[in-house]
Amino acid sequence: MTKIQPGSLSAVYIKGSKHKFSFTVENDKDQPAKGTPFFHIKTHTKQQVYVVYDPITLAPHEKRTFEFEVKLDLPVGEATASFCFEEETTNCVEKPIYIASEGPPIYVSFVWHHHQAPQFYPDGKLKDEWAFIHVAKGDFYSYEGGPYKVHMLLHKKQPGFIDVDHFSPSLLEQWQLFLEGKLDSKAASREDIKALLDSIREGVSQGKIEPLGSVYAHTVQGLLFRKAKQYGLEDFLRKLLSWEITVGLGIVEEVLGTRPRGMWTPEMFWHMELVGLYSSLGIDYTVLCEQHFIKSGGDKEDIYQPYLVRDSYTGSQIVVFFRDLALSNWVSFHVDFRDPEDADNAARRFVIELAKRREQHPGGIVVIALDGENWMIMPNYRKYAPSFLERIVEYMDQSNILVPTTLSGYLAKNPPKRTLNYLPTGSWIELTDRQWTGGVKDELWKEAMETMLLAEAAYQLLGKDSEKMLKDPSSPLYSLFKALAIGLDSDFYWYGDDKREQEFIKAWLAEARKIAKSILETVEVKISERTNSHVFLELTNRNQATATLSVAVQAEGYSSQIHVSVAPNASSRIPVYVSSDSATIRVSAGKVTITELKLAKTK
Known part of the structure; x- marks a missing residue:
């Protein structure tokens, strides 16, 4: 059988344009090959382009190239370009092309x-x-x-x-x-x-x-x-x-x-x-x-x-x-x-x-x-x-x-x-979250959210200084955010059924918790004095940044909450009204309680 090799052939042609085409026919047999080379483009309609050469004889292992120019006056749409050599049977190489209209790209x-x-x-x-x-x-x-x-x-x-x-x-x-x-x-x-x-x-x-x-x-x-x-x-x-x-x-x-x-x-x-x-x-x-x-x-x-x-x-x-x-x-x-x-x-x-x-x-x-x-x-x-x-x-x-x-x-x-x-919530996977959830992955997300609660508390504790610290890669808050970000990286949850990936997530979440706790533990709370109606809290901040805290009191028939700031490396004495009843005092950062004090009734 003869081999046919089309020349350079684009995928797209403009309707009505003229183009040069070529193809090579090679006789790979040890005897002469007689046949007719031809080219045609067939569209989805009956319109076609034909180029037919006179019959030729190719000597053994001879190759011959045929070049021609045609005007592609064809309808817009897909077409098939066929490069052929007709012997006793017809051998063709077919390539899809597209006839495009003139106009903007x-x-x-x-x-x-x-x-x-x-x-x-x-x-x-x-x-x-x-x-x-x-x-x-x-x-x-x-x-x-x-x-x-x-x-x-x-x-x-x-x-x-x-x-x-x-x-x-x-x-x-x-x-x-x-x-x-x-x-x-x-x-x-x-x-x-x-x-x-x-x-x-x-x-x-x-x-x-x-x-x-x-x-x-x-x-x-x-x-x-x-x-x-x-x-x-x-x-x-x-x-x-x-x-x-x-x-x-x-x-x-x-x-x-x-x-x-x-x-x-x-x-x-x-x-x-x-x-x-x-x-x-x-x-x-x-x-x-x-x-x-x-x-x-x-x-x-x-x-x-x-x-x-x-x-x-x-x-x-x-x-x-x-x-x-x-x-x-x-x-x-x-x-x-x-x-x-x-x-x-x-x-x-x-x-x-x-x-x-x-x-x-x-x-x-x-x-x-x-x-x-x-x-x-x-x-x-x-x-x-x-x-x-x-x-x-x-x-x-x-x-x-x-x-x-x-x-x-x-x-x-x-x-x-x-x-x-x-725009609907969801991912490229049919707008679902199924690749990152279910089974052990949900347990990992639960741990991640609980870690995020601690991270939020550390961020809230640092108050107005937090923004400056988040721009400083050497600050503990920057390190905390980075550890949390890695612990939330979806690639690890994608493969969350794999124990190795679980351990990696847990390692970074543990790192985030460690940093968050180290920030929260810079605040110490103790009672310095108590009267019939007040408790005086001594809040000590061992951090290099101002500590922002909330102090909440809960007693029967009474509750209150105040926000306080404690300067870096300083202490502050805060009076808290508690009446004569028993009460619970919570000192918090964000949603995390740093210290809880339960007061008994005064005699």
Whole structure:
């Protein structure tokens, strides 16, 4: 049988345009091959393009190339280009193409979530080395290294590749700590990490990469708002998340040189509380799932445009882009190809799907958002996955109607025209929380919420000085918030049925409790004097910050509460009215009682 090899063939062509095509026919037999070379394009209608050559005879192992130009005066839609050689039987190589109308392009934004949770224990030892393994180790066709390195190599191979990249703060931090000699890993060299970071910075500085920000750890914020409400911790959770976002943005800016405008919402786990939180911190936009859009409320049309999402209670607002679920899942879960040709054919089909969306939404934006490493490696190395993406970029570049963009770049020229007033709570997993809850995971969340109560108490105790301390990485409050954030990282709850992950969560929650208790234990309460109607409390504050406390009295037919402040490293004598009856005095910080005094009736 003869072999047929098409020449360069785009995935998308403009209706009515002229293009040159070619194909090579090779006789791989030891005897002559007689036949007729021909080419045709078949559409969903009866319209076709035919190019038929005179019959030829190919000598043994001879190859011959045929070049021609045709005008693609065909209807808009899918078509099949066939390159054929007719002998006794007809041998054809068929490739799908798309005939597109003239007009504005559609913009395409790939949004990649490159993340590794903080994998170090409180003592600094690494639990897992994924942040380094996925830089240096891989098994990919025509690419060296792990998925993070491969991603940046693809940027170098394809200068037209423009995308949005969330290199999570905890991932960047681990790379930085490694370069500073504060983390130890044998999975990658310092040269590997430095070269990778340099290439990311270069992409950012050239406008090829738009970095996203996020919370420091991988906190499922929507789920936490549900949990916090059960414990009356909503206000403290807002403070914790605000701190996490501030720290996260700071890490990205410090390492990559640019402060992000957009926000990656971990697990796309949304809650309407995030509108006010994000907007208060200067975040312009985030990316959610098409599933959120389907159940949203407001002036909605389609997912191929940005929306202004407004909280009607607070008036806060933020821009939301919605990812195309089918295309995002295609890249996430369906890239285990047999060989480069299989990857190329899939890339061609993918770009045709983009072209179809362009016919319906010219000038709009298609957002394809997913994990930046897992699509290449889960459940095992997908050898030809990078080739698939490389070919997508090439086919887009050839199309003239599919234009890569960053989200902020698109937003600058296409501000939202429609407003939504509601987005449902939930994650990318069918808007549920099932991956992080149930069984032992619920027990872990209970421990986490009880730890958060102690953390809130420590924060409340430090009062007006707490904000200053949260900006100081050497302060105990900063360390407390960081320990709590790591103990709440959803990646560990995802695998929460695994005993090793449970122990890691518990280690960080124990660290958070230890720090919180050390702050609370700086306050000492004792009775210095008692009269018929009053008790005089001596409150001693051994902290370097002002202590803010509440003193509550509960007696039969009487209760009162006062708030007091005690200067750093000082004592304060407080009179408390108790009448002549027995009473209970509680000195508290937040919702945690530091000291409880039970007074007997006076004689």
